[in-house]
Amino acid sequence: MNMKKQKPKAIVVGGSIPGESCAKALVSAGWDVVVIEKTRGPPTQNPTDAGLGLDPLAQKIVQSWLHEPELLYNNTLPITITEGYNIIYLISFFPNLATDGEKKISWVIGREEGAKYLTAYWADLHGLIYNTLPPEIFLWGHQYLSFCISEDKLTVKVRAKDLETDEIIEIVGDLLVGADGILSSIGQSILPDFKLRYTGYCEWRGVFNFSENDSETILGIRKSYPDIGKCFYTNIGSGSHIIVTELKKEKFNWVWYVNQPEPELKGNTTSVKVSSDMIEELHQRAEQVWLPELSRLIKETRDPFLNAIYDCDPLEKIIWDRVVLTGDAAHPTTPHSARSTNMAIIDAAVLGKCLEKWGPDHLYSALEEYQSIRKPVTSAQVLHSRRLGQMKQGLSIPGRERPFDPKTASLEDSVFILNKNVPLFDVVPPILDSIFRSA
Secondary structure (H helix, E strand, C coil), rough: CCCCCCCEEEECCCCCHHHHHHHHHHHHHEEEEEEECCCCCCCCCCCCCEEEEECCHHHHHHHCCCCCCHHHHHCCECCCEECCEEEEEECEEEEEEEEEECCCCEEEEEEEEECCEEEEHHHHHHHHHHCCHHHHHHEEECCCCCEEECCCCCEEEEEEEEEECCCEEEEECCEEEEECCCCHHHEEEEHCCCEEEEEEEEEEEEEEEECCCCCCHHHHHHHCCCCEECCCCEEEEECEEEHHHHHCCEEEEEEEECCCCCCCCCCCCCCCCCHHHHHHHHHHHHHHCCCCCHHHHCCCCCCCCCEEEEEECCCCCCCCCEEEEHHHHCCCCCCCCHHHHHHHHHHHHHHHHHHHCCHHHHHHHHHHHHHHHHHHHHHHHHHHHHHHHHHHCCCCCCCCCCCCCCCHHCCHHHCCHHHHHHHCCCCCHHHHHHHHHHE
C-alpha cells in the first residue's frame, strides 16, 4: 500500500507581515504551517496603523502570492497602469527638501527619479497577504513561551499559552521560524546577552483622514507638496526630518523623527505611552520647525503615536539547528531606507525557495543557503540605514568632521541620502529569478 509522505511542518512565531509572509512562502513550498500570534485576531485598520513603502522586488514577491495580482496596485500609490501582471509606473520619485523653520521656507536639495516604490497602508498590505492563507493555520491569542530541540535534533517543540484560557499547548514541528519583530522572544532566548542600540531619537507617526477634515488643510498640503500622491516627500530641518506621503482611501501619512533621550518603555514593546502634554509639546514644536501647512496637518491628525527607534549591529548568524530568524528579528533596523518590511518579505521568499529547493531531508543545507544569501545584504542595508538616520537627524557620525546640515549640504551628501544608493538595492537573488520574471 502506498503511504502518502507527510508534509514537513513549520512553526512561525509572529502574525504580522513578516510572519504571514513566511507562512505564505512556506505553504507555497509545500510545508504545513502553524502561526502563533498573541493578538486576539486578524488586525483591522485603526489609528495606530501607518504607511509603508514597497520596493520593486517586494512588490513582485507579493504579486506572486496573490490570487489576483492586480489587487496590489489597487491598494497602493503612486498611480500605476498595468500590462498583464506587470506594473507600469506613471510617476515615481523622491524629492528631498531642506526646511528653514525660522524663515518658513523649503527648497529642493535632491530629487530621485525613477524610484519605483509603492506606498501602502499597513493594514491593507497585511490583509492582502492574509487573505491568501488558510485561516485555520493561525493561532490567534496565543503567546509564545519557549522552545526546545529534540535530543536527536530531528524536531523542535514549542510551548505557547492560550491568553483566554491560560491553557499551555505544545506543538512539534520540523522548523521554528522567529518572525516576532525587533524584540524577538526567540532571538532573546538564543542570544541572552543581545541588546538593542538606541539611536538617539524617536518617531512620531500619524495618519490624517482627509475625508473627514477641513479642506483648507488639504489644500495647504497639496500646495506645499504638489506631487503628493505620486511620490513621498522628505523634509530635513536642523536636527530633524519628516516624511509625508499620500495613501489610498483619502489619507495622508507622516513620520517625524525627533532627537531625545531614550524613553522609559514598559513591556515588550518599543511604543511609548503618549500623554496630552506630549502631544501639545509636539504641536508647539511643529510650529517652530515646519512650514505652516505641514504644522497644521500634524496638529489636526488624531491620535498620533510614538515609537522609540532601535537597531543593532549585524548578528553573526541567524540560524541555529532547526531555528531561523527573519525580518526585524534577524536584523533590527532603523526605518530610513524603507527596508524593514521589504527585507522581511524578501527574507520569507528566499527562505521558502531554499526549503523548496533542498527539500525537508536537507533542512540544514536550505538554512545555510538562506543565511548565505540574506545576511550580507541585510547587514549592509542595516548599517547604511543607521548612517542615513544619523545624517538626517544631525547627529555625529564616526569619520565625519561635522554633523550634516541641510542648509549647507554638499552634492555628495545630497546624493548619499537618495534611496537608490541603498547597498545591493537592485540585486535579485538568483533563487528568486522565477518570481521576478513571471510576476
